[in-house]
Amino acid sequence: MSKYEPLWKHLQANESETLKLTYDDIKAVLGFDIDHSFLTCKKEAAQFGYRVGKISMKEKHVTFHKEEQL
Template sequence: MSKYNQLWQYIKNNKSGSFELTFEQIKRIAGVPLDHSFLRYKKELLDYGFKVEKILMKNQSVKFTKNS
């Protein structure tokens, strides 16, 4: 069980094929701030039918895309 499980569940329940969440939104949903470990944990998202498309540092957001 990872610290991002709440975020993965939120993403799994999302009806959009592609969407963006800000770092602040991720913090509110997951209950923990986004940190460098996210790069390691993001692989878990594949089990929920999504992937991390891009991490946009300038916008401080992450783009998620549904796996086809």
């Protein structure tokens, strides 16, 4: 199990087409701050129906987009 799985499950339960979460929102879900390993693990979101869009270091948020189901 990935340390980011609680975040992916949170996205899956939300079902929004686009979801913007602040770093603080993500910390509230995970219980820890995201780090550089997030960049490696972001592809895991696809297993839960989402892809990671923009990661803003300046504004401290991450945008997620729901993947289209075939």
